[in-house]
Amino acid sequence: HxxxxxxxxxxxxxxxxxxxxxxxxxxxxxxxxxxxxxxxxxxxxxxxxxxxKPRPSCFEEEDINHVVEQSLAVLQVKLKKANIASVFEKGEGLPQLRIDGHQIQQVLINLMLNAIQAMEKGGTLTIRTFLENGNGVGVEVKDTGIGIPVAHIKKIFDPFFTTKSEGTGLGLSISLKILQNHGATIDVASEEGKGSAFTIHFPAI
Ligand SMILES: Nc1ncnc2c1ncn2[C@@H]1O[C@H](COP(=O)(O)OP(=O)(O)O)[C@@H](O)[C@H]1O
Ligand SMILES: [Mg+2]
Structure with missing residues (x-):
């Protein structure tokens, strides 16, 4: 204050x-x-x-597809302006997750904003939700942007690591903290010049 x-x-x-x-x-x-x-x-x-000092999580049973849809809705205008098509490959019959919907929306928006910023010339943002490992749920956020150099991959979750002139380098570190608090993990696959895919793995309830 x-x-x-x-x-x-x-x-x-x-x-x-x-x-x-x-x-x-x-x-x-x-x-x-x-x-x-x-x-x-x-x-x-x-x-x-x-x-x-992250806000304590408030866990409730939520439909992950609903949280994805809300996050996409927040970014509709930005996507359109940036000439980016969005595709939601919605997994069917997924179990409810015990999550803080607001915090997971914050994580998804962070990932999607990074994706948008990686596609300055436009492209496609694909979100996919799917069942994995018994009753766990995966959420993939994939872009067709500039990709991440191998040398950067290890650092992108570090606080204040940024390659943007106006970046804070806090988006991914905050997201990782929130996900760890949910018992979830995140991994990244990327190819320079082709794009990146971040995948969150939520445990079953
Ligand atoms: N989808 C992506 N495509 C390319 N690079 C990315 C992507 N997501 C993250 N990065 C890299 O990781 C860095 C850290 O991201 P983040 O923590 O969100 O901070 P910021 O967006 O403020 O730079 C970015 O500066 C960028 O270099
Ligand atoms: Mg960011």
Missing amino acids: EIRNPLAGIKINTQILLRKKDLPEMERRLLVSSQEGIEKIQKIVDDMLHFA
Whole structure:
């Protein structure tokens, strides 16, 4: 809160100033750009606080296909803008999972955002859910993007590892933490220039 409150205060100040009529164009632009900067910092601070102190999971029986659909819905506009087709290969008759739906949605959105960012020229995002190992469930998030160099594969789950100019490097580390808390695992297969596939393995209830 020592960081969050003053930040929120600054954001409100810029909003108030922006409401002024007949603001010179130059000043308007400076305010808008300050506001964008503040929003970026807010996102990073949120991510870092989350990483340091994750919210306790609230486990409930959930239908994983439903969580995938919700996550895809959140990203519809981004997918369209990025010229990315999305395919959901929905596993039938999957057992309910004991998960925190919000946290797993956060994980799926992180993986899908990475996939979108890896497909700057468009491509296909494929999500597949399937039964495995008796009554466990697998969820694969696959893209046709730039892929991950072999030398990076070991580091991508490390906090703050990023290859993006505006990345925080926290998405995968937070996701891994959440999944471990669910007794789930995640693995990655990738080929440079072809794409990547992240697969989550949920244990049976
Ligand atoms: N689908 C993907 N395709 C290519 N590279 C990826 C993909 N997902 C993750 N990465 C690599 O892993 C790094 C870490 O990802 P992440 O923890 O989400 O942080 P960020 O997205 O902020 O960089 C990325 O910077 C990128 O190099
Ligand atoms: Mg990311």
